Amino acid sequence: MKKFTKKSSDVNHDGYCIVSSVKPKRGKKNILHRMAIDFPSSSVTAILGPSGGGKTTLLSVLTDSIHSNIQACAELNLPGESAFVPQQDSLHGFYTVRQYMHHYARLSGLPRNKATAQRIDTLIKQLGLQGQAEIRVGDIFIKGLSGGQKRRLSIALEALTNPNNFFLDEPTSGLDAESALQVMDFLKNYARAGPGRRVILTIHQPSSFIWTMIDHVVLLSQGKLMYQGPRDEIENFFSAAGFPTQHGWNPSDHYVTAVNDEFRDHELSVDEWADLFLDWSEETPQMGLAKQARPSILAASQEGYIKTHRAGCGPGVVIELTYRYFLNLWFNPGILGTRIAMYSMLALMVGALFWELGDRTDYESINSRAAVLFYCVAFFIFMSVAVLPFTVIERAIVDKEVQNNYYHPILYQVSQGLSSIPGAAVLAGLTTGIVVFMTKLQNPEWYFLDMFLSLLVAEALAQLVSHVVPHFVIGMAVIAGMYGFFMLFQGFMLIPSDFPDWLRWTYNVAFHTYSWRTFMDNEFRGRTFDSELFPTGEAVLKAFEIDDVNKTFDMIVLVGYAGVIHLVSFFVLVVKYNFFKGKLAPLDETARSPPPRRAKTNKKPMRNPSPKAFTPAIHELLDDVEVDV
Numbered sequence: 039m040k041k042f043t044k045k046s047s048d049v050n051h052d053g054y055c056i057v058s059s060v061k062p063k064r065g066k067k068n069i070l071h072r073m074a075i076d077f078p079s080s081s082v083t084a085i086l087g088p089s090g091g092g093k094t095t096l097l098s099v100l101t102d103s104i105h106s107n108i109q110a111c112a113e114l115n116l117p118g119e120s121a122f123v124p125q126q127d128s129l130h131g132f133y134t135v136r137q138y139m140h141h142y143a144r145l146s147g148l149p150r151n152k153a154t155a156q157r158i159d160t161l162i163k164q165l166g167l168q169g170q171a172e173i174r175v176g177d178i179f180i181k182g183l184s185g186g187q188k189r190r191l192s193i194a195l196e197a198l199t200n201p202n203n204f205f206l207d208e209p210t211s212g213l214d215a216e217s218a219l220q221v222m223d224f225l226k227n228y229a230r231a232g233p234g235r236r237v238i239l240t241i242h243q244p245s246s247f248i249w250t251m252i253d254h255v256v257l258l259s260q261g262k263l264m265y266q267g268p269r270d271e272i273e274n275f276f277s278a279a280g281f282p283t284q285h286g287w288n289p290s291d292h293y294v295t296a297v298n299d300e301f302r303d304h305e306l307s308v309d310e311w312a313d314l315f316l317d318w319s320e321e322t323p324q325m326g327l328a329k330q331a332r333p334s335i336l337a338a339s340q341e342g343y344i345k346t347h348r349a350g351c352g353p354g355v356v357i358e359l360t361y362r363y364f365l366n367l368w369f370n371p372g373i374l375g376t377r378i379a380m381y382s383m384l385a386l387m388v389g390a391l392f393w394e395l396g397d398r399t400d401y402e403s404i405n406s407r408a409a410v411l412f413y414c415v416a417f418f419i420f421m422s423v424a425v426l427p428f429t430v431i432e433r434a435i436v437d438k439e440v441q442n443n444y445y446h447p448i449l450y451q452v453s454q455g456l457s458s459i460p461g462a463a464v465l466a467g468l469t470t471g472i473v474v475f476m477t478k479l480q481n482p483e484w485y486f487l488d489m490f491l492s493l494l495v496a497e498a499l500a501q502l503v504s505h506v507v508p509h510f511v512i513g514m515a516v517i518a519g520m521y522g523f524f525m526l527f528q529g530f531m532l533i534p535s536d537f538p539d540w541l542r543w544t545y546n547v548a549f550h551t552y553s554w555r556t557f558m559d560n561e562f563r564g565r566t567f568d569s570e571l572f573p574t575g576e577a578v579l580k581a582f583e584i585d586d587v588n589k590t591f592d593m594i595v596l597v598g599y600a601g602v603i604h605l606v607s608f609f610v611l612v613v614k615y616n617f618f619k620g621k622l623a624p625l626d627e628t629a630r631s632p633p634p635r636r637a638k639t640n641k642k643p644m645r646n647p648s649p650k651a652f653t654p655a656i657h658e659l660l661d662d663v664e665v666d667v
C-alpha cells in the first residue's frame with residue numbers, strides 16, 4: 039500500500055494537507071473524511087463540489103480558522119504567510135478605494151514611498167478599479183461601490199502584502215463574467231509571480247472560461263475526496279470511470295453533478311467515486327500526493343521570491359486604527375452626528391423645562407435639582423448605547439484583520455479606548471454648555487468632568503458588550519438591562535440604608551452612583567434654601583446619605599471603572615481569538631496511509647468508455663425539459 043510520506047518538517051514549495059477527520063465535537067458524523075490533498079506552488083487550486091460537500095470546512099482547516107465546536111485532526115504544510123479573503127466583504131464605507139489601499143499599506147507597515155504607491159496603482163488597475171479609485175466604498179448611509187467592486191477591492195487589499203498562501207472564499211461570486219475572468223486572471227498571475235505562492239479558492243460554479251484558468255482541482259462531495267489533481271487530468275479520471283464530459287458541456291458542471299447523489303440515485307455512489315479515485319490515482323503515474331511539481335509553471339516564475347509584508351509595529355497600528363475610528367466618527371452620521379443631534383435636543387429640552395433653576399431657592403427647586411441631575415446621569419449615559427451597532431458591525435472587519443495578522447487584538451482595544459475620548463469630550467462639552475447655561479446649575483467644570491468620565495465608562499461598556507454578543511440587538515438589550523439595574527441602585531430611588539441587606543453591595547457596583555452623587559455634591563454643597571426642612575444643600579446631601587462624598591475620589595473611581603472595563607475587554611478579545619478558536623489536532627499515524635476502501639464496487643474504472651455510459655439520470659432530466667419552438 040502506498041504511504042503518504044510527507045512530514046511537517048518537509049518545508050518546501052509543494053504544499054499539502056492531510057486530513058484524518060473533521061467532525062463536530064458533539065456528533066459522530068464526519069464533516070471531512072480522511073484525505074490527502076496537494077497544493078502545488080505557483081498554481082491556482084480550486085476547491086469545488088456540491089453544496090454541503092465540505093468546501094468551506096476544508097478552507098477553514100487550511101486557514102487554521104475552524105469553528106470552536108469542530109474537532110479537526112489534520113496536518114498542513116503551506117509554508118509562508120497567509121491571507122484570507124472571506125466571502126462576506128467586511129469593509130469600512132468611508133474610505134475611497136485608493137485611501138483604503140493606503141490605509142492597509144500603513145497598517146501592514148509597508149514603507150510610505152513611491153514603490154508602495156506604485157504597487158497600489160498597479161493593483162487597482164489589475165483588478166479593474168481604476169474608474170472607482172476615488173469613489174467611497176459606501177455603506178448604509180452612502181451609495182458607493184457595487185458588490186462586485188467591493189469583492190475586487192477586498193482581493194486587492196489582501197494581495198497588497200504579497201502573502202504566499204492566498205485563500206479566497208468564493209472570489210467570483212456576484213461578479214459578471216468579464217469581472218470574474220479578470221479576477222481569475224489576476225489570481226493566476228499572482229500565483230505565478232513568485233515561487234512559494236499558491237492561490238487556494240472555493241468556487242461554486244466556474245464558467246467554462248474560468249475552468250480553464252484553474253491549475254489544480256479538489257473535488258469534494260459529502261466530505262469525501264472525489265478527485266484532487268491537475269485540472270487537465272480530471273477529464274481522464276472521469277472518462278476512465280465511464281463518465282466523460284459530453285461535447286458542449288461545462289466540465290465543472292458535469293463533475294460536480296456526477297458526484298452529487300443527494301437528489302437522485304446515480305450510477306456511482308459517493309463512496310464508490312471516492313474508491314475509484316483512490317484506485318485510479320494509484321494506477322496513474324502522474325497522480326498521487328504532492329507529485330505535481332508542475333515544472334512548466336515553476337519555470338514561468340521568473341520574478342523570484344517576493345517577501346510577504348504584514349503586521350506593522352505597535353504604535354503605528356494604534357495610531358492608524360485610532361485615526362480610522364475618527365474617520366468613522368466623522369463620516370458616519372450614526373455614530374456621532376445622530377448622537378450630537380439627540381444630545382443637543384435633549385439638553386435644550388432640559389434647559390427649557392428647568393430654565394434658570396439654579397437661581398431658585400424654594401423647596402420645590404430642591405426636588406427639581408435632584409430630578410434633573412438624575413435625568414442627566416440616566417439618559418445621557420444611556421444614549422451611549424448608540425455606539426454599539428457600529429462596534430458590532432466593525433467586529434467582522436476586525437475579525438478579518440486579526441486573522442490576517444495585521445495586528446493583535448490588544449492594539450485594537452487600545453485604539454478603541456483612545457478613540458472614545460474626543461467623542462465623549464464633544465458630547466460632554468455640548469450638554470454642559472447647553473444645560474448649565476440654561477439652568478444656571480453651578481460649577482460647569484465639574485459638571486463637564488463628571489459627564490465626560492461617565493460617557494467614557496459608558497462607551498467602554500458598550501465596546502465590551504459588543505465583543506461578546508452575537509448581534510447588536512442583543513447587545514442593546516443587555517446594556518439597557520444593565521443600565522436599568524444601575525439606575526435602581528444609584529441611590530436616587532432609594533437611599534443606601536433602605537436597601538435590603540443582601541443588595542447593599544449593588545450601590546457601590548453601579549457606576550451611575552459615582553456620577554450622580556458627584557453631580558449632587560457639585561450642585562448642593564454650599565447652597566442655602568428657603569426651607570425649614572432643608573435650609574442648606576448639605577442637609578439635602580445628608581438626606582440622600584451622600585454628605586461625605588469626595589468628588590475627586592468619585593472621579594478617580596470612574597477612571598478606574600473605564601480602565602477595568604477596557605482590561606476585561608482585552609481579556610475577552612485574547613480569549614476569543616486564542617482559546618475560543620478551534621485548534622487543529624495532530625494526525626495519528628494511520629492517517630498517513632490512504633483511506634480504507636469503503637464501498638466494494640465491481641465498477642472498475644473503464645479505460646475506453648463508450649459515450650453512452652454517460653450519467654443516464656442527467657439525460658433523463660434533460661429529456662424531460664420541453665422546449666417551445
Ligand SMILES: Nc1ncnc2c1ncn2[C@@H]1O[C@H](COP(=O)(O)OP(=O)(O)OP(=O)(O)O)[C@@H](O)[C@H]1O
Nearest residue numbers: 062069088089090091092093094095096105107108
Ligand atoms: N460547526 C459545524 N457543526 C456541525 N456541522 C457542521 C459545522 N460546519 C459545517 N457543518 C456541516 O458540514 C457540512 C459541510 O459544510 P460546509 O459549509 O463545509 O459545506 P460547503 O461545501 O461549503 O457548502 P456550501 O457550498 O453550501 O457553502 C454541512 O453538512 C454542514 O452542515
